[in-house]
Amino acid sequence: MSKKIMVLLSIVELGKGKKLIKELNNVKVKVNFQIVGFGTAPTEMMDIFGLGTNDKDIVISLGAERDIRDMMAKFGEVFQSHSKYGGLMIILDVSAASRVLSEILNFNSNQNTEKEALNMQNEHHNNLIVISINEGYSEDVMHVARKAGATGGTVIKGRFADFEQFAEFGDNKADEEREMLLILAPSKVSKQIMEDVNSEFGLTSQANGIIFALPTEKAFKI
Secondary structure, eight states, X not given: OOOOEEEEEEEEETTOHHHHHHHHHHTXXXXXXXXXXXXXXXXXXXXXXXXXXXXXXXXXXXXXXXXXXXXXXTHHHHSOGGGOOSSEEEEEEOSOOOHHHHHHHHHTOOOOOGGGOOOXXXXXXXXEEEEEEETTOHHHHHXXXXXTTOOOOEEEEEEOTTGGGGSEETTEEOOSXXXXXXXXXXHHHHHHHHHHHHHHHSTTSTTOOEEEEEEEEEEEEO
């Protein structure tokens, strides 16, 4: 019996994270972390469309593979059309986790037969591009990413842990205060986005960018 764990990364409208977590708990996805980020749409655009705020609730969830797949098989029932979250849910693989965490998540997991399992192996051919840069560079990075094919992104404010290792790289300084830009992009344009961003905002630039990508199993609007 598989004890694999999967991750859900949900980016939704501000204030809707708590409601999403409640629904996830109802389908046995019970380990959830919530943080606040903000979208990359220009403020003027938000005003024109009457969207008010660009802030986002970001929910990171851990669940047993069969619970995640079961949730996806019943997606229409679980996330009713009248309870839209104005956001995106991305499913990611977990390559390793502690034995205790795996046991806890799988202890009360739904028991699915093999034929009920939903095959989600990167069917949308998307990557989650993660770009960590010095504070204040996210708009410039997003501008370059858009020209390479990105349609949007979400920014999370953070700090360097173990800052001393990256305090100085070549002639440029890394800031302790950082911004992390998350961009969901089709695989066919991901390489170009990463190359263009790295060319202008990589580790040897003033932005001191760290760039990597994760393949997604599935991505969809919620």
